[in-house]
Amino acid sequence: xxxxxxxxxxxxxxxxxxxxxxxxxxxxxxxxxxxxxxxxxxxxxxxxxxxxxxxxxxxxxxxxxxxxxxxxxxxxxxxxxxxxxxxxxxxxxxxxxxxxxxxxxxxxxxxxxxxxxxxxxxxxxxxxxxxxxxxxxxxxxxxxxxxxxxxxxxxxxxxxxxxxxxxxxxxxxxxxxxxxxxxxxxxxxxxxxxxxxxxxxxxxxxxxxxxxxxxxxxxxxxxxxxxxxxxxxxxxxxxxxxxxxxxxxxxxxxxxxxxxxxxxxxxxxxxxxxxxxxxxxxxxxxxxxxxxxxxxxxxxxxxxxxxxxxxxxxxxxxxxxxxxxxxxxxxxxxxxxxxxxxxxxxxxxxxxxxxxxxxxxxxxxxxxxxxxxx
Amino acid sequence: xxxxxxxxxxxxxxxxxxxxxxxxxxxxxxxxxxxxxxxxxxxxxxxxxxxxxxxxxxxxxxxxxxxxxxxxxxxxxxxxxxxxxxxxxxxxxxxxxxxxxxxxxxxxxxxxxxxxxxxxxxxxxxxxxxxxxxxxxxxxxxxxxxxxxxxxxxxxxxxxxxxxxxxxxxxxxxxxxxxxxxxxxxxxxxxxxxxxxxxxxxxxxxxxxxxxxxxxxxxxxxxxxxxxxxxxxxxxxxxxxxxxxxxxxxxxxxxxxxxxxxxxxxxxxxxxxxxxxxxxxxxxxxxxxxxxxxxxxxxxxxxxxxxxxxxxxxxxxxxxxxxxxxxxxxxxxxxxxxxxxxxxxxxxxxxxxxxxxxxxxxxxxxxxxxxxxxxxxxxxxxxxxxxxxxxxxxxxxxxxxxxxxxxxxxxxxxxxxxxxxxxxxxxxxxxxxxxxxxxxxxxxxxxxxxxxxxxxxxxxxxxxxxxxxxxxxxxxxxxxxxxxxxxxxxxxxxxxxxxxxxxxxxxxxxxxxxxxxxxxxxxxxxxxxxxxxxxxxxxxxxxxxxxxxxxxxxxxxxxxxxxxxxxxxxxxxxxxxxxxxxxxxxxxxxxxxxxxxxxx
Numbered sequence: 001x002x003x004x005x006x007x008x009x010x011x012x013x014x015x016x017x018x019x020x021x022x023x024x025x026x027x028x029x030x031x032x033x034x035x036x037x038x039x040x041x042x043x044x045x046x047x048x049x050x051x052x053x054x055x056x057x058x059x060x061x062x063x064x065x066x067x068x069x070x071x072x073x074x075x076x077x078x079x080x081x082x083x084x085x086x087x088x089x090x091x092x093x094x095x096x097x098x099x100x101x102x103x104x105x106x107x108x109x110x111x112x113x114x115x116x117x118x119x120x121x122x123x124x125x126x127x128x129x130x131x132x133x134x135x136x137x138x139x140x141x142x143x144x145x146x147x148x149x150x151x152x153x154x155x156x157x158x159x160x161x162x163x164x165x166x167x168x169x170x171x172x173x174x175x176x177x178x179x180x181x182x183x184x185x186x187x188x189x190x191x192x193x194x195x196x197x198x199x200x201x202x203x204x205x206x207x208x209x210x211x212x213x214x215x216x217x218x219x220x221x222x223x224x225x226x227x228x229x230x231x232x233x234x235x236x237x238x239x240x241x242x243x244x245x246x247x248x249x250x251x252x253x254x255x256x257x258x259x260x261x262x263x264x265x266x267x268x269x270x271x272x273x274x275x276x277x278x279x280x281x282x283x284x285x286x287x288x289x290x291x292x293x294x295x296x297x298x299x300x301x302x303x304x305x306x307x308x309x310x311x312x313x314x315x316x317x318x319x320x321x322x323x324x325x326x327x328x329x330x331x332x333x334x335x336x337x338x339x340x341x342x343x344x345x346x347x348x349x350x351x352x353x354x355x356x357x358x359x360x361x362x363x364x365x366x367x368x369x370x371x372x373x374x
Numbered sequence: 375x376x377x378x379x380x381x382x383x384x385x386x387x388x389x390x391x392x393x394x395x396x397x398x399x400x401x402x403x404x405x406x407x408x409x410x411x412x413x414x415x416x417x418x419x420x421x422x423x424x425x426x427x428x429x430x431x432x433x434x435x436x437x438x439x440x441x442x443x444x445x446x447x448x449x450x451x452x453x454x455x456x457x458x459x460x461x462x463x464x465x466x467x468x469x470x471x472x473x474x475x476x477x478x479x480x481x482x483x484x485x486x487x488x489x490x491x492x493x494x495x496x497x498x499x500x501x502x503x504x505x506x507x508x509x510x511x512x513x514x515x516x517x518x519x520x521x522x523x524x525x526x527x528x529x530x531x532x533x534x535x536x537x538x539x540x541x542x543x544x545x546x547x548x549x550x551x552x553x554x555x556x557x558x559x560x561x562x563x564x565x566x567x568x569x570x571x572x573x574x575x576x577x578x579x580x581x582x583x584x585x586x587x588x589x590x591x592x593x594x595x596x597x598x599x600x601x602x603x604x605x606x607x608x609x610x611x612x613x614x615x616x617x618x619x620x621x622x623x624x625x626x627x628x629x630x631x632x633x634x635x636x637x638x639x640x641x642x643x644x645x646x647x648x649x650x651x652x653x654x655x656x657x658x659x660x661x662x663x664x665x666x667x668x669x670x671x672x673x674x675x676x677x678x679x680x681x682x683x684x685x686x687x688x689x690x691x692x693x694x695x696x697x698x699x700x701x702x703x704x705x706x707x708x709x710x711x712x713x714x715x716x717x718x719x720x721x722x723x724x725x726x727x728x729x730x731x732x733x734x735x736x737x738x739x740x741x742x743x744x745x746x747x748x749x750x751x752x753x754x755x756x757x758x759x760x761x762x763x764x765x766x767x768x769x770x771x772x773x774x775x776x777x778x779x780x781x782x783x784x785x786x787x788x789x790x791x792x793x794x795x796x797x798x799x800x801x802x803x804x805x806x807x808x809x810x811x812x813x814x815x816x817x818x819x820x821x822x823x824x825x826x827x828x829x830x831x832x833x834x835x836x837x838x839x840x841x842x843x844x845x846x847x848x849x850x851x852x853x854x855x856x857x858x859x860x861x862x863x864x865x866x867x868x869x870x871x872x873x874x875x876x877x878x879x880x881x882x883x884x885x886x887x888x889x890x891x892x893x894x895x896x897x898x899x900x901x902x903x904x905x906x907x908x909x910x911x912x913x914x915x916x917x918x919x920x921x922x923x924x925x926x927x928x929x930x931x932x933x934x935x936x937x938x939x940x941x942x943x944x945x946x947x948x949x950x951x952x953x954x955x956x957x958x959x960x961x962x963x964x965x966x967x968x969x970x971x972x973x974x
Contacts, residue, residue, distance in 0.1 A: 010932065191928040218924045239928050255931050269932035276936055301936065310946070311939050318930055340865075340957040344901030344921060363900040364926040368942060369949055370900070370957075 002091075002246050007272070008057035008254040009084060011041070011076070012265030013065040014283055017100070021133035022161070024197030026267035026281050027063040033283050037265075038072055040290040042079045044264050047295055049083045052262055052272070056087040057251035060094040060114070066101060070108040077112050091155075091250040093118055098136040098144035106151040116155040116249075117148050118186070123161060124175040131166045131209075133199070145182045155247060157186035162220045163212050164192050169223060176224070180231055185247040189224050190239050191217060218362055225358050236320045238361055256315040258308065266296070274303050313368035322347070322355030323371075337370040378558045380629045382450045382587065384468060386495060387477035388487035392507040396477060396539035396548070397435075397451060403545050404437035404449075406618050434573070434585055434631060436615040441553045448615075449552055450631035452572070460719065461846060462667050466572040466647045468494055469663055470587035470631060473501035473556030475548065476527070478534075480506050480514035484522040489785055489815070490844030492527055501556045504529050505548060510538040526815065560589075561628030566657045567591030567599070569626070569634075569650040574641040576696040580611075582638040583620070585631075586650060589661060592627035598653040599636055602660040603645045607653045608636035641698045667699060669717025670778070670849070671724055671744045671828050672761035674705045674871070675731070676713035678738040678953060678962065683712050689735035690714060693727070700727055705762065709871050709955050710740060715762055718744075721828055724966070740953055742871040742965050746825045749776040749852055763873040766859040769910070775857040777877075778824040780847040782831075785817050790839040794818060797838055801826035802877065822847075823855065823877070860885055860914075862892070862968075863906040867956045871965060885915030888968045895964035898922040903958055 015034060016027045058080065068076070086092075093116040094109060106117075123129050124138040136144075148156050158179050162172050179187065194204050194211060203209045211217075225235045233241040234248070237256065242248040254261050260272040267281040277300035280286050289296040303311070316323030338354065341347045346360035346367065356364055387393040437449040454467045468474070474495045478484055495502055504527070506519045520531035535551055537544030573585035593599060593613055600607050612635040614622040626632045638644055646667070649660035677686045694700055700723075705715035718724040724744060731737045747761040751773045760766060782803070786794055795806065795818065803820035810816060827847060835843040858881055862872035872892075876884045885907030892905045900921050907915035930938060952959035 193928050214924050221924070238926055238930070252931065255935065261932065263932055267933065269936070271932070271935075278933060278936075307939060307943075310942055311935060314938055314942055315930070315935065318926070337957045340899075340901045346900055360900075362924045362926055363922060365938075365942075366900050366922065366925045369945055 002248045002250045003253055003257065004056055004250065005259055006054055006056040006087060007052045007260035007262060008059065008251045009052075009055045009080070010059045010061060010251070010261060010263040010265075010268055011065075011080070012263065012268040012279075013037075013060060013062040013068060014266050015062065015067045016064045017067065018135055019133070019199065021131075021199040021203070022192065022195075024195035024201075025063065028283055030283075031067070033287075034068065034072065036287045037283055038068075038075065040287040040296075041076065041265055043290040043293075044296060045079050045083050048262055048264075052084070052260060054085045054087050055090065055262075057091045057254065058086065058093070059251040060092075062095055064097050064100075065094050066096045066105065066109075070105060073109065074112060091116055093157075093249070093251060095120065096144070096148070098141040101144050101147060103147055103151060106147060106153075110151055110153065115153070116157065117153050118157040118159060118188070119144055119148060121145065121158045121160055121175075121179065123164070123167070124178050125167065125171050127166050128161075128164050128171070128175075131164055132161065142178070145179070145184075149182060155185045156182070157188060157249070158182070158184045159188045159190065161190050161192055162224060163217050165210060165212055169220065172220060172224075173227070176227060183243070185243045186249060187228065187233060187241045188239050189228075189241065191221065221362060222358060225361070234320070235358070235361075238318045238364060253319075256319055258312060258315075274308060276301050276303065310368060313371060314365070317347075317354075317356050317360070317364045317367045320355060322353045325349065325352045325354050341367070341370060377448075377627065377629050379445060379447045380450065380559055381447060381473070381552050381556045382452065382471045382559055382629075382631055383473045383475060383552055383556055384452045384454055384471045385475045385477060386454065386488075386491035387507075388479070388482075388485035388491075391477045391479040391482070391485070391488070392539050393477055396475070396505070396507060396537070397453065399539045399542055399545050400437055400449075400451060400549065401435060401618070403549065404439060406435070406437065434616045436617060436621075436631070439549050439553065442550060445553075447553050448630075449549070450615075452631065460723070462665060463573070463646055464494060465498075465663065466570065468498045468500065469661075470570055470572045471498070471500055472559055473503065473552070475503050475505050475552070476529075477505050477507050478519050478523060480508045480516055480519050480536075481511050483515075483519050484526045485841065487844060489526065490846065492529075493785070502529060503548075503551050503555055504531070504534040506534050506536050507539055509536050510541045510543060559629035562590050563592050563628045565590035565628075566655045567593050567650065567652045568657045568661055569593065570661050571601075571644055571646055571648045571650060573646065574644045574698065576641050580635050582635075582641050582644060584634045584636070584638065584644055584650070585616075586626075586634055587631045588626050588628050590628050590657070591652065591655075592625050593634065593650070593652070594625040599634070599650050600653040600656055601644060601648055602651060602656075603648040603664070603666070604643075606643070608638055611635045611637060640695045642694060644698070646698070667719065669699070669701055669719060670746060670824060671718045671720055672715060672747065673718070673724055673744040673966070674707065674710075674713050674715050674742040674762065675702070675728075676707065676710040676740045676742070676871070678740060678951065680711040682738065686713070686731075686737055686739065689731055689737050693731060693735060697727070699723060707742070707764065707870050709869050710742070710953065717761070721830070728966075738951065738962075740871070740962050740965055743874050743968055744829060744966060745875060746778055746828060748778075748857055748875055750857075751775070760875070763859055763875045764870050766873075766875055769858070775855055776852040777855045777857060779821050779850050779853045780824050780827060781850050782820045782822050782827060782845065782847045783817060784819070784835065785815060785844045786839050787842050788816050790842060791816050791818070793838040794835065794843065797831075797834060798822065801831060802880070821850065823853075824849065825876075858909050860888070861908045862888055863904075863908060863913075864892075864896075864955055864958050864960070865904055866906075868908075869955050869960075872968065881909055882914050885909075889915045889917040891968045892960075892964060893917040893919055895961055895967060896958065897952075897961070899958065900925070901957075 014027045092114045094114045095118045097120045121141045126138050194201050228241045236248050263270045266283050266286040269278040277297050279296045280298045286296045313323050347354050385393050433453045435451050439447045439449055452467050454464045504523050523529050524531045535547045568590045569586040569588040571586050575583045577583050595610050597610050598607050612622050613626045614620050615632040647664040651657045677683050699719050702714040702716040705713050745761055749759050750767050751757050752771050753773050798820045803822045805821040807819040832845050835845050856878040857875050858878050860874050860876050861868050889905045889907050902921050903919040905917045906913050951962045
């Protein structure tokens with residue numbers, strides 16, 4: 001459900017008021033560059049005119065998309081709609097941070113056609129938020145959740161993080177409970193990871209911060225899955241929970257099923273017909289290339305059959321849908337590996353698909369290798 | 375008349391004492407290479423040799439040198455392999471020399487290998503010139519080194535030459551000592567040809583290139599030679615000397631060292647240590663010391679993927695052209711499919727074959743648990759030999775069993791006597807003899823089963839003696855022994871390629887060791903893996919590999935997918951070096967390593 005073959009459109013808005021310590025997504029803290037970026041993306045959009053079918057999802061991600069002024073957002077969406085066709089029931093998401101939100105802005109966003117808000121709550125514990133280098137506090141996050149709801153958004157997602165060294169399981173439960181009070185349609189629970197591009201990577205190397213024990217990570221993960229399950233949420237991907245199937249994020253599911261997507265803006269990735277390409281990871285370069293009338297593409301790859309197969313396994317085992325047993329020309333030579341995995345309670349087979357169990361999710365990265373090669 | 379201006383010598387040293395560097399300096403000094411061509415360690419030209427810092431295939435080079443007195447000399451530097459597995463090759467190379475340079479590191483002094491090498495050179499009654507190397511190092515202690523040369527080696531320390539091969543200090547002195555101290559080669563050109571084969575290489579264009587030392591007589595292109603071992607005759611196409619490449623000459627005569635090309639197809643057609651003579655005018659008896667070297671360690675080679683079997687066949691054939699010591703025949707296994715049973719001189723030889731097949735022939739292979747050759751007398755009166763545990767006979771039919779024994783000779787500083795005797799006894803050593811060849815040094819000899827020493831005894835000995843133990847052995851005889859087959863089960867499935875034949879009293883110990891080693895070697899899977907050792911149906915040891923708890927990344931969106939796939943592709947490649955046995959991935963290295971004791 002909430003899955004289609006129509007392409008999705010992603011727009012990367014690479015601006016933040018400050019960099020969060022854990023984040024490795026591309027963004028810059030230079031509001032002065034916004035106008036140039038806006039001009040550039042308005043040049044990028046026409047490059048893909050008529051190159052994609054009708055879209056049925058749009059995702060405004062970042063960075064911090066809500067950093068854009070209302071008129072800037074309006075200009076961006078106006079341009080998007082001028083060149084791209086969207087189906088009437090499209091899922092249109094904007095990522096938002098609790099700080100700098102106000103009712104007027106949210107209403108404008110809603111009026112621009114955005115029907116889904118993904119709010120970067122991360123935690124409702126001030127200690128955690130400080131640890132992560134977030135600009136907002138827990139009260140602000142709660143206010144923001146209220147505000148989004150009151151502005152009439154019927155599809156609200158909360159992004160949370162767990163497995164922080166500042167966080168106990170009890171503290172995590174407190175955050176989850178308070179978020180559940182708002183009955184969000186969608187909850188993403190990301191385990192804290194240390195990425196090479198993030199500030200915390202260096203802090204970890206310097207011994208200032210450290211990951212929690214693997215055992216504890218597993219416990220957080222299993223607890224979260226069970227607890228949200230008990231509250232009616234469907235654990236449909238490693239880090240994602242939906243209140244009901246129609247609230248699974250349509251856009252993100254395209255990434256996981258090789259459905260075409262177009263990514264615009266610096267560092268955005270696109271995929272179409274077995275080809276993946278990605279934009280330069282620099283606002284300045286991005287603007288310059290488009291200024292010269294050139295596509296801001298950094299590089300591209302054409303996936304071989306084998307690579308597509310490997311990806312569909314790696315992506316498949318990250319979702320509750322699992323991987324098609326009969327797919328890939330019968331190359332899924334499961335045999336004994338499958339029976340061992342079943343015995344170990346990591347996968348189950350139903351409707352011709354191999355699906356990871358909750359425990360299987362924990363080792364999802366290792367499962368594809370069991371089925372390929374030899 | 376013999377050429378009096380020839381000197382044949384070798385350099386012997388403990389590992390890392392600078393043998394290759396000195397060889398390179400001598401070559402450079404002789405003007406064979408200019409500064410630009412000068413590549414470190416010219417003689418060690420196999421990758422493996424460079425990496426391991428040991429010489430496997432010996433090389434020879436002829437150096438021209440004009441002495442201080444103005445005489446022109448031809449110096450043959452004969453390089454020697456440096457491991458107990460190649461003991462015989464070393465002895466043949468030394469038999470081709472009149473003298474050696476015994477290298478001692480100025481900061482480390484006399485070490486185990488120095489002594490072992492000294493003994494080898496003494497055995498051949500060679501002139502020994504001590505050379506103290508690395509005198510440029512801040513930690514160099516020349517006086518201490520000299521004292522050790524006198525006390526531990528019993529050589530005249532005042533004769534020792536000081537040098538730094540790295541800095542090029544003292545090289546002239548070394549060369550001068552070679553021509554003044556090492557005697558001219560004996561021999562008579564008028565006598566019938568007698569040349570000692572000390573090495574053989576394969577050249578894809580010319581066939582086998584035989585390295586030899588002529589003791590008597592002379593040989594020229596066009597003449598017909600006879601290999602005394604098998605009596606085959608070959609017409610000589612070319613003779614010459616080794617510079618950095620081959621340099622043809624009109625003849626090779628008594629005293630000289632060089633090569634011979636005589637239409638010999640593979641190196642397996644010649645035997646190291648054999649004597650070459652003239653077919654028309656043969657010598658009455660061959661040169662002394664010939665041994666037909668037989669393999670003592672056996673293991674099977676299988677391709678990682680059964681599709682690669684034809685390519686393995688081809689590679690082994692080509693490899694064999696250059697390694698006469700390797701023997702092989704077809705073999706098959708339930709777990710691993712079609713392959714070859716191979717015989718090796720020792721475990722190092724086995725590892726070298728493995729590495730060279732992988733590097734030079736690009737083969738991806740698995741080698742099974744090594745074994746020695748056992749004998750079984752059966753109740754029906756027949757006797758069989760088994761070097762593959764797969765063919766261990768039905769235990770109810772066995773009347774008696776026997777395994778090969780060796781005489782081990784170990785030389786150590788006295789302070790290690792206790793640990794070494796303990797080690798030997800653990801390895802079923804018996805009949806100890808203790809000797810004191812030089813003060814503070816002990817020579818211990820033990821009768822031991824070959825199976826207990828071939829796999830890791832030498833490594834273990836080096837560990838317990840902190841590198842001071844030298845070790846040599848010779849096969850003596852087969853002795854009665856109660857042998858059983860130890861099976862290894864992975865998740866309940868017997869893996870035939872991991873089976874081994876062991877002494878009943880040691881079975882439990884081996885079982886525990888193999889299970890422990892496999893536990894270390896096999897990566898965690900996402901399910902539990904049980905490893906068991908069994909004799910007959912009885913489980914005697916077990917270990918468990920617990921599944922990994924968590925292995926998943928939190929996020930996976932657009933861009934991440936390429937990155938994640940690349941990571942997976944890398945792991946998949948690594949997995950190719952694993953063999954799927956049932957549902958368990960066993961790394962290629964596991965099969966050989968199970969017999970190696972851990973370094974404590």
